[in-house]
Amino acid sequence: MTRQPDLFEEIVRLRRRGVPAALCTVLLTRGSTPGKETMKMLVRADGSTLGSVGGGCVEKDVRELAIEVMGSDRAATQSFRLNRKDLPESGLICGGQITVLVEPVTPPVLVLFGGGHVGGAAARIAKECDFRVMLCDDRPEYANAELHPLADQCFAGEWEAAVAEIAPAEHHYLVVATRGHGDDARVLKAIHDAGCRPKYLGLLGSKAKKATLHQILRDEGVSEEFLALIRTPIGLAIGASSHGEIGVSLVAELVRLRRLGELEPTSPVAAV
Numbered sequence: 001m002t003r004q005p006d007l008f009e010e011i012v013r014l015r016r017r018g019v020p021a022a023l024c025t026v027l028l029t030r031g032s033t034p035g036k037e038t039m040k041m042l043v044r045a046d047g048s049t050l051g052s053v054g055g056g057c058v059e060k061d062v063r064e065l066a067i068e069v070m071g072s073d074r075a076a077t078q079s080f081r082l083n084r085k086d087l088p089e090s091g092l093i094c095g096g097q098i099t100v101l102v103e104p105v106t107p108p109v110l111v112l113f114g115g116g117h118v119g120g121a122a123a124r125i126a127k128e129c130d131f132r133v134m135l136c137d138d139r140p141e142y143a144n145a146e147l148h149p150l151a152d153q154c155f156a157g158e159w160e161a162a163v164a165e166i167a168p169a170e171h172h173y174l175v176v177a178t179r180g181h182g183d184d185a186r187v188l189k190a191i192h193d194a195g196c197r198p199k200y201l202g203l204l205g206s207k208a209k210k211a212t213l214h215q216i217l218r219d220e221g222v223s224e225e226f227l228a229l230i231r232t233p234i235g236l237a238i239g240a241s242s243h244g245e246i247g248v249s250l251v252a253e254l255v256r257l258r259r260l261g262e263l264e265p266t267s268p269v270a271a272v
Helices: 007-017 056-072 117-128 159-166 181-193 207-219 243-260
Strands: 021-030 040-044 049-051 076-081 097-104 109-113 132-137 153-156 173-176 200-203
Touching: 007 021, 007 040, 007 049, 021 056, 040 056, 056 076, 056 097, 109 117, 109 159, 117 132, 117 243, 132 159, 153 159, 159 181, 173 181, 173 243, 181 200, 181 207, 200 207, 200 243
Parallel strands: 109 132, 109 173, 132 153, 173 200
Antiparallel strands: 021 040, 021 097, 040 049, 076 097
16 A cells, blocks of 8 residues: 655655645534644645545635635635535535635745856745745856855756756746856756756846857757747846846746736846
8 A cells, every 4th residue: 555645845846846736724614514724735736635635616716716825925814615516526425615725735836947147046035035046057056055055955067967966946936147148058958858848947148148148059959839939038126237136136036926927028138
């Protein structure tokens, strides 16, 4: 018989992988209910669950609410009545009511390819905005905890190995800000070849740089569909010029996407 994972151990595992999940907790019960106070159920991004808030159709409704919470990244509280009048298809006759708190438990993951000035600034600011930050560089002196103490993880190694570490990265925010065009192209090609389709894929630089890299990548067999995902210039249009300002504009753009589910049309942000 396969042992079910511990609910809290599973939360830790999902947080490390950057996979969205929501924790559902029974806060209050009134009358006769199958779910009791403090019962918990974890809902993963694919809709699978671990634990229980009482079972039946109420659990189905709680799971649907959890999916919504993962999409909005905001906690929600909702009460459910357990009777035929409110849930005629359920067959429930207990007549009680439960109130459930549903809260996201996995912070968004920002992966920065490049440990230079912009990457460092973005890492510091992103941590203030509750992102889990992974910083990668092929030079160990630019990807270490001493230089980037706020990063949750530093990866020093070949770009392809860094991408393999996070693939498929479908819920991640990826930013390419290496030291040159050649390394940018290697990272983007590795992301493409690994089948990654992240929530956000940004490239530090100008529209001219984007055009140059797009042609290089086309010649290497990268699809137009993938090229369309690359956002350049990155960041909100705040007139940013210094490394810190570019970090602010980038993280502000990521927060906008996280909280509002949308991006502004690309606009010229100074590249360094």
